[in-house]
Amino acid sequence: MTLLGKLDWSSIPFDQPIIMGTVGSVIVVIVSVLSWVTLKGYLPYLWREWITSVDHKRIGVMYIALALVMLLRGFADGIMMRTQQAVAAGGAQGYLPPEHFDQIFSAHGTIMIFFVAMPLVIGLMNFAVPLQLGVRDVAFPTMNSISFWLTASGVLLTNVSLAVGEFAKTGWFAYPPLSELQFSPGVGVDYYLWSLQISGIGTLLSGVNFVTTILKMRAPGMSYMRMPVFCWTALASNLLIVAAFPVLTALFAMLLLDRYLGFHFFTVDAGGNAMMYVNLFWVWGHPEVYILVLPAFGIFSEVTATFSGKSLFGYRSMVLATMAICVLSYTVWLHHFFTMGASASVNAFFGITSMIIGVPTGVKVFNWLFTMYGGRVRFTVPVLWTIGFMVSFVFGGLTGVLLALPAVDWQVHNSVFLVAHFHHVIIPGVLFGCMAGYNYWFPKAFGFRLDERWGKAAFWCWFLGFHLAFMPLYMTGLMGMPRRLQHYDVLSWQPWLLVAEVGALVILTGIICQIVQIVVSIRHREQLRDTTGDPWNGRTLEWSTASPPPAWNFAVLPRVDELDAFWAHKQRVLAKQELPVRQHAYQPIEVPKNSPVGFVTAFFAVVSGFALIWHIWWMAGFGVLGAAVTLLAFMFRTKDEVEIPADEVGLFDRAHPVEVSP
Amino acid sequence: MRNGLLALFLIGTSMLGGCTEGVLDPKGPIAFAERQILINATGIMLAIVIPVVVATLGVAFWFRASNERARYRPDFVYSGRLEMLVWSIPLMTVLLTGTVAWIGAYDLDPPKPIASSTKSIKIQAISLDWKWLFIYPELGVASVNHLTIPVGTPVSFELTSSGVMNSFFVPQLAGQIYTMAGMVTRLNLRADYAETYRGLSANFSGEGFADMHFNVDVMPPERFAQWIASTRSVGPALDSKTYADLARPSTAVTPFTFQSVAPNLFDSIRTSSMQSDDALCRSYSTSMRAEK
Numbered sequence: 001m002t003l004l005g006k007l008d009w010s011s012i013p014f015d016q017p018i019i020m021g022t023v024g025s026v027i028v029v030i031v032s033v034l035s036w037v038t039l040k041g042y043l044p045y046l047w048r049e050w051i052t053s054v055d056h057k058r059i060g061v062m063y064i065a066l067a068l069v070m071l072l073r074g075f076a077d078g079i080m081m082r083t084q085q086a087v088a089a090g091g092a093q094g095y096l097p098p099e100h101f102d103q104i105f106s107a108h109g110t111i112m113i114f115f116v117a118m119p120l121v122i123g124l125m126n127f128a129v130p131l132q133l134g135v136r137d138v139a140f141p142t143m144n145s146i147s148f149w150l151t152a153s154g155v156l157l158t159n160v161s162l163a164v165g166e167f168a169k170t171g172w173f174a175y176p177p178l179s180e181l182q183f184s185p186g187v188g189v190d191y192y193l194w195s196l197q198i199s200g201i202g203t204l205l206s207g208v209n210f211v212t213t214i215l216k217m218r219a220p221g222m223s224y225m226r227m228p229v230f231c232w233t234a235l236a237s238n239l240l241i242v243a244a245f246p247v248l249t250a251l252f253a254m255l256l257l258d259r260y261l262g263f264h265f266f267t268v269d270a271g272g273n274a275m276m277y278v279n280l281f282w283v284w285g286h287p288e289v290y291i292l293v294l295p296a297f298g299i300f301s302e303v304t305a306t307f308s309g310k311s312l313f314g315y316r317s318m319v320l321a322t323m324a325i326c327v328l329s330y331t332v333w334l335h336h337f338f339t340m341g342a343s344a345s346v347n348a349f350f351g352i353t354s355m356i357i358g359v360p361t362g363v364k365v366f367n368w369l370f371t372m373y374g375g376r377v378r379f380t381v382p383v384l385w386t387i388g389f390m391v392s393f394v395f396g397g398l399t400g401v402l403l404a405l406p407a408v409d410w411q412v413h414n415s416v417f418l419v420a421h422f423h424h425v426i427i428p429g430v431l432f433g434c435m436a437g438y439n440y441w442f443p444k445a446f447g448f449r450l451d452e453r454w455g456k457a458a459f460w461c462w463f464l465g466f467h468l469a470f471m472p473l474y475m476t477g478l479m480g481m482p483r484r485l486q487h488y489d490v491l492s493w494q495p496w497l498l499v500a501e502v503g504a505l506v507i508l509t510g511i512i513c514q515i516v517q518i519v520v521s522i523r524h525r526e527q528l529r530d531t532t533g534d535p536w537n538g539r540t541l542e543w544s545t546a547s548p549p550p551a552w553n554f555a556v557l558p559r560v561d562e563l564d565a566f567w568a569h570k571q572r573v574l575a576k577q578e579l580p581v582r583q584h585a586y587q588p589i590e591v592p593k594n595s596p597v598g599f600v601t602a603f604f605a606v607v608s609g610f611a612l613i614w615h616i617w618w619m620a621g622f623g624v625l626g627a628a629v630t631l632l633a634f635m636f637r638t639k640d641e642v643e644i645p646a647d648e649v650g651l652f653d654r655a656h657p658v659e660v661s662p
Numbered sequence: 663m664r665n666g667l668l669a670l671f672l673i674g675t676s677m678l679g680g681c682t683e684g685v686l687d688p689k690g691p692i693a694f695a696e697r698q699i700l701i702n703a704t705g706i707m708l709a710i711v712i713p714v715v716v717a718t719l720g721v722a723f724w725f726r727a728s729n730e731r732a733r734y735r736p737d738f739v740y741s742g743r744l745e746m747l748v749w750s751i752p753l754m755t756v757l758l759t760g761t762v763a764w765i766g767a768y769d770l771d772p773p774k775p776i777a778s779s780t781k782s783i784k785i786q787a788i789s790l791d792w793k794w795l796f797i798y799p800e801l802g803v804a805s806v807n808h809l810t811i812p813v814g815t816p817v818s819f820e821l822t823s824s825g826v827m828n829s830f831f832v833p834q835l836a837g838q839i840y841t842m843a844g845m846v847t848r849l850n851l852r853a854d855y856a857e858t859y860r861g862l863s864a865n866f867s868g869e870g871f872a873d874m875h876f877n878v879d880v881m882p883p884e885r886f887a888q889w890i891a892s893t894r895s896v897g898p899a900l901d902s903k904t905y906a907d908l909a910r911p912s913t914a915v916t917p918f919t920f921q922s923v924a925p926n927l928f929d930s931i932r933t934s935s936m937q938s939d940d941a942l943c944r945s946y947s948t949s950m951r952a953e954k
Contacts (some may be wrong), residue, residue, distance in 0.1 A: 372725055405759065
């Protein structure tokens with residue numbers, strides 16, 4: 001028992017040139033960014049306006065920025081795997097030894113699901129939901145900040161594992177007994193567990209926050225059936241978060257007890273049962289798929305309606321389909337392990353329930369199609385992502401139904417066919433959706449549009465690259481290639497894997513285009529400026545306020561009498577039945593006061609997480625105590641709101657009139 | 663254009679035909695039936711999916727904002743009949759594929775014995791770190807990383823694991839099944855052609871996973887009998903001691919055979935009571951795995 005637990009100099013992999021090179025360059029980048037920020041004197045601004053901000057729009061932007069940075073990390077892992085498999089054929093071992101390769105695919109999965117897809121989706125909900133609901137913030141603004149910073153803590157811990165110690169070598173779902181102490185004695189699984197426990201608390205709090213916001217805080221007159229579809233999908237997604245994430249937390253707590261205190265929940269001996277872990281993992285894991293994809297469906301709905309110049313076709317059907325998916329997603333988890341020897345009746349039951357989810361999903365596809373029918377479709381960047389999604393996703397759904405057939409699943413489960421399938425739903429579904437949302441709401445967030453040409457180039461690279469990278473995997477999967485192979489001796493797989501490698505490089509080009517898109521857009525921001533607040537001729541309330549919106553979102557809370565309220569208002573203005581700007585008697589507005597509590601709590605969470613991973617017990621105690629004291633201190637605050645005087649509200653509102661153009 | 667498509671189709675099919683192994687080239691009744699389900703279900707769904715993709719692209723293109731011939735119908739936002747259609751098309755598809763799923767799950771249930779006039783043989787498979795042990799309990803021999811079976815004879819597997827999960831999989835003969843410590847899973851298959859097939863572990867099990875594959879030699883019954891006879895005459899005996907040695911982690915083990923097998927070895931590997939105090943199953947400690 002030493003002062004630093006298991007931690008010593010041998011924990012840092014100095015002998016690994018790839019890791020050390022990466023760590024070195026990351027440190028250089030972080031240090032230079034930090035010193036640039038400090039020297040330019042931006043630190044107080046960052047602290048005041050972003051780090052301590054409890055404004056849902058700022059928090060949303062930070063979530064998305066975090067996700068985009070982690071997308072680079074997750075993609076780097078992905079392209080390293082593709083490169084390894086492109087070369088490690090026959091007798092060749094490639095450039096990654098098993099212990100490194102195994103960490104890379106585990107990190108890739110963990111990061112892409114928890115630290116790219118989740119923050120992207122939660123970030124977009126944070127930004128757009130309160131604006132669409134026509135309210136001033138989420139229900140619990142400071143808790144929102146805590147959620148974000150806890151997610152960032154998980155991200156930090158996962159990335160620290162690159163430099164200090166190791167990451168899990170078990171795959172992203174860490175099945176025991178492999179993830180038990182007996183078979184994974186290193187700190188890798190502990191990094192995995194504590195990162196996800198900490199960020200999981202953040203996610204759960206987010207879920208509570210959004211369910212409350214959507215159920216209890218809507219603009220006057222906005223009944224449920226007048227809510228924008230994105231808010232419906234956000235509600236479904238957050239209901240799933242609230243119900244599913246506690247399962248994951250409890251599950252990881254049990255595995256932690258096994259690993260730290262010698263319990264036997266999932267061990268090989270003493271009555272442990274690993275299948276219980278597998279069940280519980282997917283009781284969380286399958287709803288998680290819908291937590292991610294439902295908001296993306298919402299974005300596609302908003303984009304299709306807006307850029308077709310029509311209301312969404314079959315709004316009630318869409319709402320029904322969304323809520324049906326929300327419920328059904330809990331009835332299918334066993335399809336992740338048809339190959340574990342359940343009885344024929346159980347397999348058949350879960351096979352059929354899995355297919356039934358395809359029904360509401362199919363309905364959505366048809367309704368998007370009919371939304372475009374009779375519309376005036378403008379092929380902007382968000383629309384390209386949407387159509388790209390529609391034509392790819394149906395094939396991803398097709399292979400999904402194949403996997404739901406137990407007899408087919410036995411043949412392709414655990415193969416790269418499965419890998420191709422879930423990338424085929426998650427990339428076109430979730431990622432394309434978030435990219436559509438990012439391009440769609442960017443002008444609202446920053447007051448200028450993103451460059452179209454680079455955006456289109458990025459889309460085409462992603463679209464082509466995705467198909468080049470994953471279609472070959474269906475083939476090699478059918479040829480019997482299992483996932484997670486560090487090397488292989490079947491030479492007939494190699495040509496396909498080389499094509500997949502080319503696909504990964506095309507995706508890389510797409511990512512470079514996206515980086516260029518941001519840089520170009522910032523440089524040309526004056527030409528791309530959105531002065532109206534309504535750059536796309538939008539339909540929902542977020543377009544009825546300035547871009548970027550003020551801290552209080554709306555000078556006067558909008559009155560909602562129908563679906564697509566803002567669109568209807570614009571139509572009446574054009575028909576001269578209503579005045580463009582209502583004459584307001586402005587009132588002072590109270591907005592929540594900034595608070596460093598999220599950042600400070602997260603700091604202590606990182607401290608205790610790191611200490612628990614390395615068995616530094618005193619430090620773990622210090623971290624937990626620090627977080628508790630921070631939260632207690634916050635509870636005794638005397639002032640939690642700031643008043644914006646009516647003059648200031650009026651001044652801003654008159655300076656940003658909403659213009660209605662035909 | 664048409665010639666180009668034809669050429670593409672021919673290249674595609676020749677590449678598919680070129681696969682000498684895998685799910686698309688089954689060599690036994692189970693794998694054959696599973697491929698048939700795969701093809702049928704794909705066909706059913708393509709009949710829906712391809713028109714949807716074509717319609718999506720067609721509608722998006724025709725209703726582009728610059729097309730003045732397209733009629734703008736902003737009020738086309740609800741149609742009861744279309745809603746009906748929209749819900750029933752996927753529902754019908756699911757009814758069809760659901761029936762396929764139900765029948766397939768029962769007919770091809772892995773523990774279900776294959777009806778045959780030939781007497782089946784029993785094989786016990788154990789996944790170890792990182793190799794496969796196959797015990798022939800009725801014949802009293804065992805082999806490592808190599809499976810030999812007679813052609814046209816149903817083979818009935820009982821499977822378990824010494825520790826972590828693996829998945830036993832011979833793509834050309836049958837679907838996979840997990841091996842899990844303390845539990846027994848079952849799988850039945852039959853090979854109808856005397857060839858050599860590739861078998862593997864499909865579920866990631868740690869550092870030596872990539873080398874956990876093996877050849878399945880399918881031979882005529884008389885040659886199988888010869889193989890049994892010659893196996894009985896050479897090689898070590900498999901008992902609790904040699905098993906403990908074998909169970910130590912090792913990678914890419916060259917196939918070899920055991921001339922005899924201690925009775926009930928499989929059961930003793932499976933039962934957890936044994937694992938807690940006997941040296942047999944808890945044959946190595948944490949530190950040994952960490953040693954690599």
